[in-house]
Amino acid sequence: MRLTPAVRALSLAAAFLAPTASPLRAQSDTWALTNARIQTVTKGVIDKGTILIRKGLIEAVGPAVTIPADARVMDLAGKTVSPSLIDLTSALGLAAPTTGGGGGGPGAATQQAQSGPRGLEPERDVARELKVPPADVKPIRDAGIGVVLVAPSRGLFRGMSALVPLRDSVAEADVIKPQVAMHIGYQGVSGDYPGTLLGVIAYQRQALYDAQRQGALLDRYRTAPRGIARPEHDPGIDALVPVVRGQKPAFIEASNENEIRRSVRLAKEFNLKATVVGATEGFLALDALAGRQAVVSVNYPQPTATTGWSYRLSQRRGLNDSAAATGEVQKRLEGNAAALNTAGVKFALASGGTRPSDFLGNVRKAIAAGLPAGVALEALTIRPAEFAGVDQILGSIEAGKIANLVVSNGDLLADSAKISAVFVDGIRYAVAPPPARPAGGGNAVVAAQVAGIWTMTLTSPQGPLEITMTLTQSGSTFSGSMASQMGTMEITGGEISGRIATWTTILQVGGQSITINYRGEVDNNRMTGSAELGNFGSGTFTAEKKP
């Protein structure tokens, strides 16, 4: 058919405009990325080559790839293409954990008031509850991340994670892999058993024994059901059966040295296929991590928050040269991945809650501290793919794999690299350069305003407590007091970073002093968060500012 010149002009214009108007597959899902430096991760570097993308997959990659007529050609001369990154530590699209309205003992009132997950739902399947707003996806994707593993971030048996592509709208149907791993942690539940670390570990141990037994009974019932009572169905225990069989990976969140040692003990006791997640003090527990695998967070703790007797003591103010000590600890924390690498621990790198805009910067700190850049890239691509059981389809640039790519000028992990586009499932998302910093180099993040009088409900293993909190703020620090039936406590160390407020109080009860560390997220006149009550477990709170 011959087109009139006018029609031809129109259709040309449409073709030209389409990519910028909307990045839809409908337009054409075939891309040829030409003249690019290709960092395949698994097959070396191709200095100048082409990647052909069709229907969301990499159809071909190499120095000489024939470009089909229907492909949209993107000339990437001077750019580097890497696999997009995989972050195995995300809570994207999950509702914040419920604070529960009840608390106190195991009474019926408590049960009623508890709604939503408490961190004690092994059967929870994250894939079935995904609600991901595009606005939340974009900043993460702009950091070069194409896939995240979504799991609840608190609790002792948190449920099963989902591997999610960072497209603009993600639904259950888009999930790459549901039920990737069982996520385990060390937080108790509010106002019920298990409330403290003691109870949490005891509960985990009992539940895993229960699952072992359930597995044996199910097997037996499957082969010869006649004459024996059928096993009772318990969704939570049933979900743990593949975990104790070593079939379903257990992702155990453990950051400090003793948590890491605890999680490795648990893994050994039940022969779990375990991955330690967090491991920010892994360099202190290299002996425990030997031969195991870890998802290492680049969300470095503050030097003052590190554990271990020599660290704590070196942090004390007033000792000679505490600044040098702090700097030294910081260096060790940033050198964590390098130390694990030297020790031969197999690991992936992950955000661990780092702000997306800081993520690659923190990875670069690990590289500066001695982690080879090649290992870092593997730890952000093929290694997490392996840990999630998807290395056949993700984690490198190879024909047949999912077309998840990052386009940058220069090596993605080099200090000067800038990301210009991210492909997820073959869909191209342009990345705008970050806005210029305000003149004077000031911190662009404005601290939330918390000054005023707040009414707070704190729910802890000891029950609910009504608190009136009076705060005065000065820049990013605040002070004040918290009054309740337990008396009035003064707030110390109040700090605000963006929307996150942290502070400490010391409660005197019956000759004991309990240090309570609060962490809240401020949303205008509302605040929700958690409180760590030292030996008395942890709690959650909600607060509202009086008008």
Place this chain on the structure above:
Amino acid sequence: MKRLGFLALPLVTGVLAAQTPAAPAPAARDTSRQPVLSTPIPAAGTLVAVTNATIITATHGTIEKGTVLIRNGKIAAVGKDIAVPAGAQIIDGTGKYVMPGIIDAHSHSSGEAINEGSRSVTAQARMEDVLREDAIGLYRSLAGGVTTLNILHGSANTIGGQNATVKIRWGLPVDSLLFAGAPPGIKFALGENVRQTNIGNIPGRTPRYPRTRMGVEELLRESFTRAKEYQAEWKAYEDAKTLRRKGAKNADAEPIPPKRDLQLDALVEILEGKRLVHAHSYRSDEILMLLKVAKDFGFRIASLQHVLEGYKVADEIAAANTGASTFADNWAYKLEAFDAIPFNAALMAERGVKVSINSDSDERARRLYQEAAKAMKYGGASEEEAIRMITLNAAWQLGVDKLTGSIDIGKDADLAIFSGHPFAPASRVEMTLIDGRVFFDRNKAPTLEYLIELMKRRPRANTTSEGAQ
């Protein structure tokens, strides 16, 4: 001298509170080249000799100008004329006193959690799971000559969690704390803490059972009745398995094992005498109640903790082969502690009870030797008896008296070396050895002068923790 800065602060409170006279002028210390993050873990000597010291053995009197020879962490010889083999690491004990490492039978100095208070029976909880090696109270105790601690679950539950017996191997990873040969134990509690007398009703909260002393006894009996049923269930299963293995004609199909219950496992171990019970108690009536319950179910209480009215029922405690671990003179901090008398320890000992003096506090743990001395002042315990109250008797209560608690051949070389007699007010610990390894050495710790200088420069840190007594 390298680690001067690190250890400075932990000692501030310890040294000052002990009211020690100014230390002898130390050699000049170079604090400027202290390496950041050094880990001064002492090497383990295979052959160590503490020579020319006054040795308080706790079992066979005091030896003047004696030697303790240590081989591979165990006491190889002790006495007056011990030949020291060539190559031994010599610790000159001239003018010093050596006593067995102090054992604190009641401590909460090393736990990231102390009490799982959501239930009144939590026998499944284990202190071993939550230990921490960096708690500063541990170091302060070590500086007070303490080598072994009974890390107990809190006293808020009728049947609390399992305790952990540890040695203060300060500087090593957390797993190194565990005292390998110690039998397992558990915490029980009676009275006000358990029935939550002093907490009161919190609106919106269902009070936890039990609320009375009657309820405490009922819960104990109910728990052990459950344990017996569980024990029987397992026995029936084992019997059925045996029958089947033997090919008996009337054997059923392969029996299904009962559900393993970690709480009941611990209670069955108590019934079978494999797990030692350490019971928080105050009043004489509730002590008698507990001894009766234990007798009815056929198990022994290894130690009564606090036991401030123990002097009223000392004969009954002795007859039950139960130890008593008490405070020297701590009293009246709540209603059930009003009938305490400082003569308690000596009176119970006089009636044949194996008595220990414990701390239940990071603070008192630093000076248990002074607490033990009070048993001589009040009630006239002998010197050796008072020494045993913080060594051998505590070891017996923890089931480790064959391994530590006195200076005898074959035992672990857990020693505290004092500048003078441990009961003399001006004496202080110079060195603490565990398994023959020096884990505390005052010569390498900071000087008092330096600490005072530090105190002037900065506000004092408050990091003491105490158990709920």
